[in-house]
Amino acid sequence: MSSEPQPSLLCRLLSSTGLQALYQIGLDAHLIILSRSSRMLAYGGSSLILALFFSSLHVPDARIGLFMTLTLAGDVALSLGLALIADRVGRRRILKTGSVLMILSGVVFALCENYWVLLGAAILGVISATGGDFGPFRAIEESVVSGLAKKEERTDVLVWCELKPAGTSEGDEERRPLLNESQNDDSSSSGKHYKSWISRISRETLSIMSILWFLLMVDSLADGMANMSLTSYYLDQKFSLLKSVLGNIVSTSYLLAAVATIFASPLSRALGLVNTMVFTHIPSSAAVLLFPLPRGVVITFALLLVRMGLNNMDQAPRAALIAATVRPDERTAVMGITGMLRTLASTTGPIITGVLAEGGNFWAAFVVAGALRLAYDVGLFAMFINIKLHKDEEDESS
Structure with a gap:
């Protein structure tokens, strides 16, 4: 009677945290994750100071909210257009072009204080007004990484791809070669005639995704109302904290989010993708709802830690789903x-949120946002708990 040797504790740890899958996936995915972490380092810094920066320029609260709204609206067309032509033009070229625009936008922010000039730079340069990963990069990166990873290891790898809060807390100094020129420039659709986006998606997929898209829009509306830039501004107004203290609070919450995100992969294996998304997101949503209630910094900070610590644990399972x-x-x-x-x-x-803040009801934005997030959680669980994988999923690696 033969018995197979049990893997060592180190091997089990590497497997459960996704590090083994991350190591095996290859250099291209490593570069994408490094690039994303660097980008999120910049986004994390801008989310802390953006609203405070415009406040120091005596821009009214309503116009601060308008700036964020117009920036996000400008990113919509850019994101859709670039994502849909990425497979024809080449994903690597799209990412390089976006990176150059980001650099130029940063130069404009460093040299100019005109509201409308900064707005144009933020739109074209994909400056994150909220601290979130909006713009054309995310969809392309997730698509590439999903294609590179094995089916059973996809969630593990996407967890590390989604580990953006680590980049907002501290930077990495790593050197990597450039992406292979030919790796992602060609794809299965490169030689085909361009089709409209609706014709690229089957009716079966549309019937499923239309429900998920609606729920994600509810969640995103809530995130926009209580994004980290506005949250930092709210904390500054409510408690008049030193900017260094405020920075430490936000950075600590980002660091906690980074650590917690690592556990999304083993949780999704144990609970399932949808259960992981819902049961980690509900406490975070409740923390947003209750955020305006405490009068002291300590309890408010604790709610922020709960919100941020669990907020991103649904992202890698969502991409994998x-x-x-x-x-x-x-x-x-x-x-x-x-x-x-x-x-x-x-x-x-x-x-x-800007209109509410200018009317003295800044707190109401968090209450509404928390309620919307909870509605998303309930809807997601009700509609997708029994979701079935696509039949082609088993053959994608062959």
Whole structure:
């Protein structure tokens, strides 16, 4: 009677945290994750100071919200267009072009204080007004990583791809070669005639994704109303904290989010993708709802930690759920449209919060946002708990 040797504790740890899958996936995915972490480092810094920056320029609260809304609205067209042509033009070229625009936009912000000039730079340069990963990058990156990863390891790898809060807390100093020139410039659709986005997606996929898109738009509206830039501004107004203290609070919450995100993969294996998304998101949503109630900094900070610590644990399972639900040749378009709709829904959030803040009801934005997030959680669980994977999923690696 033979018995197989049990894997060591280190091997089990590497497997459960996704590090083994991350190591095996290859250099291209490593570069994408490094690039994304660097980008989120910049987004995290801008989310802390953007609203405070405009406040120091004596811009009214309503116009601060308008700036964020218009920035997100401008990203909608850019994200959709670039995501849908990425497979024809080349994903690497799209990412390089976006990176150059981001650099130029940063130069404009460093040298100019005109509201409308900064607005144009934020739109074209994909400056994150909310701290979230909006713009054309995310859909392309998730599509590439999903294609590179094995089916059973996709969630593990996407967890590390989604580990953006780590980039907002501290930077990495790593050196990597450039992406292989020919790796992602060609795809199964490169030689085909361009089709409209709706014709690229099957009716079966549309019937499923239309429900998920609606729920994600509700969640994104809530996120837009209580994004980290507006949250930092609210904390500054309510408690008049030193900017260094405020920065430490936000950075600590980002760091906690990074650590918690690592556990999304083992949780999704134990609970399932939908259960992980719902049961980690509900406490975060409740923390948003209760955020305005405490009068002291300590309890408010504790609620922020609960919100941020659990907020991102649903993102990698969500990307894995979408990737497993649609056909492989639909992924880039579906993820691009998903990102576009989420951004579109987010556009109305900041301006609503700006109007509420100017009327002395800043607190109400968090109450409404928390209620909307809870509605998303309930709807997601009710509609997708018994979702089935696409039949082509099993053959995608062959």
